[in-house]
Amino acid sequence: MGERETWTTEEFGSSHEGAVGVLLADGTVPASVFFDTGSGAGGQSVSQWSVYDGGLAHGPRAAALRAVCSCGWNGPEHKLDWNEIGERKLTEAAAVTADACMEDWDTHTAEVEQSAIPLPETVTALLAQLHEEIEKLAKTSPLAAVRAARRLEVTAGQVGYWPAHDARQDTTAEQAAAALGLNETAARKLMAHFGRWSPYR
Structure with a gap:
């Protein structure tokens, strides 16, 4: 193409x-x-x-x-x-x-x-609120907003680790892809990212 x-x-x-x-x-x-x-x-x-x-x-x-x-x-x-x-x-x-x-x-x-697999409304609302709060923070302190974004990255890595491992054991690649709205390659890479394993094994 x-x-x-x-x-x-x-x-x-x-x-x-x-x-x-x-x-x-x-x-x-x-x-x-x-x-x-x-x-x-x-x-x-x-x-x-x-x-x-x-x-x-x-x-x-x-x-x-x-x-x-x-x-x-x-x-x-x-x-x-x-x-x-x-x-x-x-x-x-x-x-x-x-x-x-x-x-x-x-x-x-x-x-x-x-x-894709639905998220609880409480989680969706909290993510939206966090997004909004960091955008507000950026207007008064860009560096603080960057730090908040970094903390968000760290938190995502921490909370995603064990769910990625559990999902790897409990679901097929096809099921994971469908639940995440991704193709199987992208789903495998995402799971590997959070689970901290190589996507090629």
């Missing part, structure tokens, strides 16, 4: 990396477009949706855009009307359509969050 703009959330990261995907008129996904820099040092492979305008130096003409996610999820197709687009640049003419794809992906990540 070539270079393109992607989206992630803080919690789910690359497990749910979203982007605007392209479909051709026959329903297939086009290959990346290679741009030769002409410098003899190679070129750049790009799959950004806006290059698929059918232009001579660009990729084939996109028939529809849809949100895609690294987890394999695909959003609904949004057809492109080339009679309406005319000679305008695709990046401008289909900007609203691309935004709709991002909104579809936002809905997808909200569903992932809903499907």
Whole structure:
């Protein structure tokens, strides 16, 4: 896959990396477009949706855009009307359509969050309050806010150690990934981080 703009959330990261995907008129996904820099040092492979305008130096003409996610999820197709687009640049003419794809992906990540193991309301409220208090502290004493953030890191490491070990014994990698809203690789690395073991064993 070539270079393109992607989206992630803080919690789910690359497990749910979203982007605007392209479909051709026959329903297939086009290959990346290679741009030769002409410098003899190679070129750049790009799959950004806006290059698929059918232009001579660009990729084939996109028939529809849809949100895609690294987890394999695909959003609904949004057809492109080339009679309406005319000679305008695709990046401008289909900007609203691309935004709709991002909104579809936002809905997808909200569903992932809903499907993850729920947290008690008291924990959610305390985390939100702590976030707010540190932000307030940052306005009057940035260094104190940094120290508070560091203390939060230390606390997370302490309280996450034994739960990570217990979860490792009691759940499969697939179950842990589903509960955390991550792919299995990311879930394994997260558990290893808190449990302080190598993710490769």
